Amino acid sequence: xxxxxxxxxxxxxxxxxxxxxxxxxxxxxxxxxxxxxxxxxxxxxxxxxxxxxxxxxxxxxxxxxxxxxxxxxxxxxxxxxxxxxxxxxxxxxxxxxxxxxxxxxxxxxxxxxxxxxxxxxxxxxxxxxxxxxxxxxxxxxxxxxxxxxxxxxxxxxxxxxxxxxxxxxxxxxxxxxxxxxxxxxxxxxxxxxxxxxxxxxxxxx
Numbered sequence: 001x002x003x004x005x006x007x008x009x010x011x012x013x014x015x016x017x018x019x020x021x022x023x024x025x026x027x028x029x030x031x032x033x034x035x036x037x038x039x040x041x042x043x044x045x046x047x048x049x050x051x052x053x054x055x056x057x058x059x060x061x062x063x064x065x066x067x068x069x070x071x072x073x074x075x076x077x078x079x080x081x082x083x084x085x086x087x088x089x090x091x092x093x094x095x096x097x098x099x100x101x102x103x104x105x106x107x108x109x110x111x112x113x114x115x116x117x118x119x120x121x122x123x124x125x126x127x128x129x130x131x132x133x134x135x136x137x138x139x140x141x142x143x144x145x146x147x148x149x150x151x152x153x154x155x156x157x158x159x160x161x162x163x164x165x166x167x168x169x170x171x172x173x174x175x176x177x178x179x180x181x182x183x184x185x186x187x188x189x190x191x192x193x194x195x196x197x198x199x200x201x202x203x204x205x
Contacts, residue, residue, distance in 0.1 A: 020174050020176075020177035020178075021180075022177065022184050022185075022197075022199070023186075024183070024185075024186025024199050025167060025199060025201060025202075026200070026201030026202055026203070027167065027201075028166070028202045028203065031051045031055065031166055031202070034046055034051075034054040040123070044106060045109075045110070048094065048104070048106040048109075048110035048111075049115075050088075050091075050110055050111060050115075051166055051168070052085060052087070052116055052164045052165070052166050052204070053110070053115060053116045053119050055164055056083060056116055056119070056120060056164050056204055057119055057120060057123060058204075059204045060123075060124070060162065071124060074125070074126060074158075076127055077128075077158065078127055078128045078156045078157050078158075079157060079159065080126075080146075080147060080150045080151075080155065080160070081117045081118075081121050081130045081131070081159070082117065082129070082131060082143040082147040082150075082160070082162075083120070083131070083132045083133065083143055083160075083162050083163065084132075084134075084135075084139030084141070084142065084143040084162070084164075085113050085116050085133070085139060085163065085164050085165070086113075086134040086135075086139050087166065087167070087172065088111070088113060089166065089167065089168035089169040089172065090166075090168055091111040092171065093168070093169070094111055095111060113132045113134065114132045116164065117131055117132045118130050126160075128155070128156045129150060129156065133146065139163060140161075140163030143161050144161045148161075162204065164203070164205075165200075165202055166202050167202055173200060176200070180197065181197055181198065182197045182198065182199070182200065183199055184196065184197070186199055
């Protein structure tokens with residue numbers, strides 16, 4: 001399905017129902033691209049998996065490479081996975097009355113936030129805590145805290161800590177706009193008297 005994008009001619013009007021006060025955001029390209037076969041996922045399952053789950057698998061694999069580790073060295077080890085994630089835009093596309101005919105055995109798994117962490121644990125054959133954390137803007141920081149604490153307490157030997165966000169639908173952005181949380185000029189001005197909101201962005205780490 002084609003992902004949501006604001007047209008170049010869009011004129012923000014927060015006063016109107018269903019409109020937002022900004023047309024700005026940090027967007028990733030080609031979030032629909034994914035090598036499902038590499039991760040042992042069938043094409044149908046990959047299609048119904050939230051792109052945030054797919055993106056996390058990719059950056060987790062790169063993290064293992066960057067750390068000089070291998071799949072074999074991690075298999076069966078006490079390794080935890082702690083993922084900050086709080087957006088569920090892809091669920092809007094799959095779990096609505098118009099899409100009921102397309103729902104199958106993979107839909108719920110592809111829409112669940114907890115599976116974002118579980119897919120990493122499954123792919124790397126990890127034995128340890130595997131959980132997704134939703135504390136809104138602090139999700140990734142709290143996930144980092146939990147990952148560090150699990151190592152300090154001897155619960156795990158290693159930990160995957162990550163966060164992800166994709167903006168695939170306009171509804172959440174409209175809600176944030178109605179709450180006056182977004183910057184209409186598309187600029188974040190932290191700790192500045194001119195600060196007028198933040199800018200939503202996409203990414204994973």
